[in-house]
Amino acid sequence: MMDILKKFGLTAPHHGVSTGRQSWLGSGENNQITSPVDGAAIGEVNSASEEDFEKVMQKAQHAFEAWRLRPAPQRGEIVRQFGEELRKHKEDLGTLVSYEMGKSLQEGWGEVQEMIDICDFAVGLSRQLYGLQMHSERPGHRMMEQWHPLGVVGIISAFNFPVAVWAWNSAIAWICGNVCVWKPSEKTPFTALACQEIFKTVLKNNDLPEGISNVIVGGRDIGQQMAAHRKIALVSATGSTRMGKSVAETVARRLGKSILELGGNNAIIVTRNADLNHAVPAIVFGAVGTAGQRCTTTRRLIIHQAQYNALVEKLVNAYGQLRIGDPLDQNNHVGPLIDQKAVAAYRTTIQKAVEEGGKILYGNEVLSGGHYSSGCYVRPTIIAANADMEIVQLETFAPILYVMSYGELSEAIEMHNSVPQGLSSAIFSLNIREAETFLSHAGSDCGIANVNIGTSGAEIGGAFGGEKETGGGRESGSDAWKAYMRRQTCTINYSDQLPLAQGIKFDL
Numbered sequence: 001m002m003d004i005l006k007k008f009g010l011t012a013p014h015h016g017v018s019t020g021r022q023s024w025l026g027s028g029e030n031n032q033i034t035s036p037v038d039g040a041a042i043g044e045v046n047s048a049s050e051e052d053f054e055k056v057m058q059k060a061q062h063a064f065e066a067w068r069l070r071p072a073p074q075r076g077e078i079v080r081q082f083g084e085e086l087r088k089h090k091e092d093l094g095t096l097v098s099y100e101m102g103k104s105l106q107e108g109w110g111e112v113q114e115m116i117d118i119c120d121f122a123v124g125l126s127r128q129l130y131g132l133q134m135h136s137e138r139p140g141h142r143m144m145e146q147w148h149p150l151g152v153v154g155i156i157s158a159f160n161f162p163v164a165v166w167a168w169n170s171a172i173a174w175i176c177g178n179v180c181v182w183k184p185s186e187k188t189p190f191t192a193l194a195c196q197e198i199f200k201t202v203l204k205n206n207d208l209p210e211g212i213s214n215v216i217v218g219g220r221d222i223g224q225q226m227a228a229h230r231k232i233a234l235v236s237a238t239g240s241t242r243m244g245k246s247v248a249e250t251v252a253r254r255l256g257k258s259i260l261e262l263g264g265n266n267a268i269i270v271t272r273n274a275d276l277n278h279a280v281p282a283i284v285f286g287a288v289g290t291a292g293q294r295c296t297t298t299r300r301l302i303i304h305q306a307q308y309n310a311l312v313e314k315l316v317n318a319y320g321q322l323r324i325g326d327p328l329d330q331n332n333h334v335g336p337l338i339d340q341k342a343v344a345a346y347r348t349t350i351q352k353a354v355e356e357g358g359k360i361l362y363g364n365e366v367l368s369g370g371h372y373s374s375g376c377y378v379r380p381t382i383i384a385a386n387a388d389m390e391i392v393q394l395e396t397f398a399p400i401l402y403v404m405s406y407g408e409l410s411e412a413i414e415m416h417n418s419v420p421q422g423l424s425s426a427i428f429s430l431n432i433r434e435a436e437t438f439l440s441h442a443g444s445d446c447g448i449a450n451v452n453i454g455t456s457g458a459e460i461g462g463a464f465g466g467e468k469e470t471g472g473g474r475e476s477g478s479d480a481w482k483a484y485m486r487r488q489t490c491t492i493n494y495s496d497q498l499p500l501a502q503g504i505k506f507d508l
Contacts, residue, residue: 079175284315299401
């Protein structure tokens with residue numbers, strides 16, 4: 001791993017955001033970053049202080065003055081070059097993601113590919129930041145709307161997707177004319193520092209200021225400072241619902257803008273008309289991929305009573321075939337949880353589920369010794385549960401799947417929608433009426449609704465986000481770019497008269 005760190009210039013002492021080549025040094029506390037894969041130290045990073053944060057903000061604001069004046073297609077060209085650099089570094093950066101975060105190597109590489117994809121999307125979008133033209137009610141007048149950059153965009157990302165979610169935000173923000181200040185998870189700073197080094201190369205090659213992209217390492221205090229800073233026009237925050245509520249309240253207090261991508265408690269409905277051979281692999285990947293640490297992880301499985309026994313049997317058999325271990329070994333399916341705190345949450349959640357009447361069908365084991373020396377490996381668990389159990393209403397970032405049965409589709413949809421979160425959802429059915437009902441206004445209340453695919457693995461072309469306690473934000477594709485710009489309605493009078501709207505008379 002040291003060879004990869006050297007490629008990104010990350011083997012020197014790190015101070016807040018990057019190596020000594022950075023224009024400022026963090027002066028906060030020193031943190032040692034260890035890998036959940038083997039418990040080994042990756043390196044040390046000094047957190048930023050409040051004073052350091054203000055220096056970064058000054059640099060970002062200065063860079064914005066120049067960046068916003070470049071035509072959007074030229075900004076897109078810079079993002080295109082970034083995408084090309086990511087292609088060169090895909091294997092190394094994906095490996096670093098896997099080692100620092102703990103997801104499988106395939107998922108690590110896939111995360112970098114997602115960054116490349118959003119860069120490609122943003123490049124095309126840079127020539128499509130369309131406004132509208134409207135007919136005026138006044139003769140000799142033209143009305144139109146146009147879009148302008150916001151300024152500084154603050155990005156708070158989580159450990160589970162340490163680089164992709166940042167790219168969703170930054171690539172779109174950049175082509176819109178904004179500059180970015182990124183606070184990655186303090187659990188996964190090295191992947192963020194590597195991304196910064198890659199983008200710095202592009203900026204340097206184009207004689208552009210570094211302040212277009214800024215990384216600042218720190219904990220909750222830095223996040224709070226970002227949320228409160230009046231010069232950050234938009235805060236895009238990914239994380240827990242508790243964190244999101246705090247950010248939303250602080251940003252709203254100053255009438256700022258926010259995009260919130262928060263908790264998910266995602267469910268799959270399996271109807272009596274489902275193809276179980278089709279459903280099983282999607283359910284298993286959705287439930288155990290990234291060791292259950294995706295916001296789109298499948299956490300609840302609502303099965304028609306006619307399919308329940310057969311599907312549970314197939315799932316238990318499939319879980320028994322899962323290989324748990326070093327995520328850099330592509331023969332393994334499941335890697336570690338991020339840290340010991342996550343392992344404790346896994347244990348506590350299973351205990352509470354049993355106390356509430358749940359029955360463990362598979363799993364409930366923390367693996368230790370040998371290849372599991374970090375103490376972060378757990379066995380994916382299946383629990384027979386009831387929809388009204390308190391623990392089922394909560395999101396636990398661990399590979400725990402609750403299974404429950406239903407009789408009528410309306411009952412299944414009610415169970416599905418009964419949780420506070422509303423991110424991703426899916427139904428498996430070969431019956432078009434069932435599928436369309438699930439997608440209708442009387443169906444899933446989530447921001448994402450799928451048919452015959454799982455809850456996990458969204459593409460960048462569609463807007464990503466959810467409802468209810470998931471926050472309501474949208475990132476990535478479709479017209480999510482509008483959140484990163486300010487709308488301006490313009491009226492041009494090219495006549496020799498000055499009529500007023502609504503026929504109002506005001507003669508002097």
